[in-house]
Amino acid sequence: MKRLNLTCEDIELNQFQKWPLDFLCDFLVNSHHSYIREAIRQLISSCRQSAEGKQLVEKMKKLQSDFEIHMNKEEKFLFPYIKNLVKADLENTDFDVPPFGGLNGPADVMKKEHDYAVTKIKIVLKDSLSNNLELKEFFIKLENFEKNLSHHIEIENNLLFPKAQTLEKKLRNKSKTKNKIAS
Numbered sequence: 045m046k047r048l049n050l051t052c053e054d055i056e057l058n059q060f061q062k063w064p065l066d067f068l069c070d071f072l073v074n075s076h077h078s079y080i081r082e083a084i085r086q087l088i089s090s091c092r093q094s095a096e097g098k099q100l101v102e103k104m105k106k107l108q109s110d111f112e113i114h115m116n117k118e119e120k121f122l123f124p125y126i127k128n129l130v131k132a133d134l135e136n137t138d139f140d141v142p143p144f145g146g147l148n149g150p151a152d153v154m155k156k157e158h159d160y161a162v163t164k165i166k167i168v169l170k171d172s173l174s175n176n177l178e179l180k181e182f183f184i185k186l187e188n189f190e191k192n193l194s195h196h197i198e199i200e201n202n203l204l205f206p207k208a209q210t211l212e213k214k215l216r217n218k219s220k221t222k223n224k225i226a227s
Contacts, residue, residue, distance in 0.1 A: 073115075073118070081115075083189045084108045094179070111161065130211070133214070162197065169186060
């Protein structure tokens with residue numbers, strides 16, 4: 045089966061508003077996280093063996109490592125928790141409070157990591173304003189990557205996290221009310 049290679053830029057932001065949170069989590073992992081992994085591999089391979097290219101490879105490998113850690117936190121902890129919230133809401137059941145307590149702390153950490161990644165990319169772009177023609181392809185790809193990443197971050201920071209936090213609060217309040225009635 046051929047994978048659909050949609051990125052966040054391919055879909056208008058208001059379309060994401062209509063998607064259920066669990067579907068949005070799956071989209072972000074299956075489409076955009078896959079895109080990030082592949083784009084960074086391509087960015088690293090597009091650096092030539094010039095002195096500047098070698099420095100860029102090192103910076104991109106560090107960024108790649110940071111992205112892997114970040115995406116693993118989302119994929120293994122945060123997104124499954126959001127999907128469990130959706131399931132609890134749909135099935136009208138209680139949800140398990142995660143070891144990290146709730147969404148507020150992790151969402152704040154993810155937002156800081158998003159800001160860090162964009163800042164690092166912008167520094168690479170700014171610091172590398174050379175006329176090195178060997179690296180022209182790299183910088184074009186990096187600019188496109190940064191635009192796509194910014195759109196992805198906007199979806200998570202301004203849509204996914206706030207909607208999930210609202211759902212979590214609703215379920216916590218519902219659970220408190222249910223416990224008061226049972227007492």
